[in-house]
Amino acid sequence: MQVAVFGGGYAGVSLVRRLEKRLPEEADVLLVDDSGEHLVQHELHRVVRRPSLADDITVPLTDVVDRASIRRARVTEVDPEANVATLDGGDTVEYDAGAVALGAETAFYDLPGVEEHATPLKRIDHAERIREEFLGALDADGRAVVGGAGLSGVQLAGELAALAREEDAEAEVVLLEQLDAVAPGFDAEFQRAVREALDDRGVDVRAGTGVAGADADAVELEGGERIPYDTFAWTGGIRGPDALRGERPQVDGRLRVGGSTFVLGDAARVVDADGEAVPASAQSAIREARTVAANIGALVTDDDGLFEPRLEQFRFDSPGWLVSVGDGAVAQVGPSVVTGRAAVALKASVGAGYLSSVGAVRNAVDLVNEELGLSVE
Template sequence: MRVAVLGAGYAGLALAQRLETRLPSAVDVVVVDESPTHLVQHELHRVIRRPSVADAITLPLRNVLDHAEIVTERVDRVDAEAGLATLADGTELDYDYGAVCLGAQTNFYDLPGVEEHALPLKRVRHAEAIRERFLDVCESGGTAVVGGAGLSGVQTAGELAALVQERDAADRVDVVLLEQFDSVAPTFPENFQRAVRDELEARDVDIRTNTPVRRVDADAVELADGDLSYDLFVWTGGIRGADAMSGERPVVRNDLRLTDRTFVVGDAARAVDVDGEAVPASASAAIREAGTVARNLEQLVTHRLDGDGSCFEPRMKPYRFEVPGWIVSVGDGAVAQVGPKVVTGAAAKAMKTTVGAGYLGSVRAAEKAAELVDEELNA
């Protein structure tokens, strides 16, 4: 029997590690990802200002998986009904049960010129490209524009603003953050939004809400009230499904199952939990979803292997979205929300460091956790 985990982001790695310990040795666990490393995505913005962070947040999959087969290849297509994944090299990987954990891609919403001229922030190479371009802006002067004020956009703008200060370029560089809705971090509670805005404004980020992007050319972003010239344009304006899922993020039921054979986990899906709540795309949700899917796959595999002749599958465990709070970096500061309370300053920054290191520790990467803490403390 084969269980395939397609993608090794937060959901995929967490699921694969659990399956290694939960499933019988007779079951083959195969993990497919286009990269041989796992990326700690929520720390990626740090690379813009601290390139050495890249080493701490990239984990070789072989170091954090014990016996799963690792296939380094891009997944081109998934047939969730048939239990079949087609890889970029033409290989067809069939599975008895599988989980699509391919995450999400940057959504450019077919806005003219955006994909052509913007830099996204999904890979280490993106962060390095943003840094290289922005250092030129700091030397010659100009404007950096970040499109989208969700958490990724906020963190990117915060790093750019901090880099401006480090390069003593405040008199010649502007950092502008655009958001089509009426607040930064628009999907979060109002007190969190206000605290995030205060942190950005304290770092001289020019925040423009209610300002959708219409189109982009090589020199300017077209807005409703005129053109905004730029020297660097970063786009963090939204997500879409992976190409292997035709760009879609399918809706899954509360057990995270798409078909009898296939689950979809993390940002790759639009999930509704057992209480009917929409699950936000986030690392914390993806990791917790993986726990639910691991238990469900264990039950399905055990039922199949036992071969007791029963036509009734075991009852699937539903997922309930429960996270302790939210946290976002803003340059050298941070904003955290725990329950209804919002925390800023040194306490929030310490919490952010703890979250990053704690995640690395949870996936058995203690040395990387120590590296990340050292980077944060000596920044």
């Protein structure tokens, strides 16, 4: 019995660790990933201001799995009906049960010049590039433009503003959002607290402002205004992975697209068992992995094959949301919104807790020390 998981992000790693515990020893578990490392994506913005954090938020996949085999390769296509994935170079992986957890790519929406000139924030080298460009602009009191005021855009804008302050520079950070509020889709009180945190840090927030395109010198808005920039970053949306032809297939609570193929995490548009759309987020991916592990387990242990095994349905009930804004943070826990030191500590503990959960305890300690400004003898 071959079980294959494609992608080593939150969804893929969480799923593999659960399958290792759930499946019988005779079941082979294979993890396919193109980098060989697990990136704690929700802390990536920190690398723009704290390059040393790159080591804390990347963990070799060999350190986070137990008996699973790891193959470093890029998945170029998945055929969920045939149970076959194609890898770069033309090799294929056939599986009895599989899961696509390849995450999402940045969506540029065919806006002229945006993909060519903007830097997304998906990998360590993206954060390093944004940092290098912005540092070069600080001497001239330049401007950074961030497109998209979802949580990633908010966090990146906050880091850039904090970096400018640390360097005692008058550089400007502009955050653009097509919709009418930052953190669109979240509760109004959370949005208000996030906006206040950005305003307090001097970020020029322009909500209700769509981008029409960009060139090497400026971002053009839908109304015709041009905003010159020295650094241009884009966090304006997501699309499906290339292996799924850029699509994010919609799946119901079983998270299944084929007879024994599942899609989870940002690679899918998930509608849970209650008919609610599930937001693309780390916490969603980790929770979805529990359901997929149970459903793959049901397929693997269905010995007689006479009846369709009863599959679990995923229900998403978020305990809350967290977003960093420079040295500050905003947290929503149930109906309550928390800011200040308490929110910062909560943000650090969540990141460290996740690293500990995948066996990276030393990384977790280092992350807390960096986030809270602690020192360890």
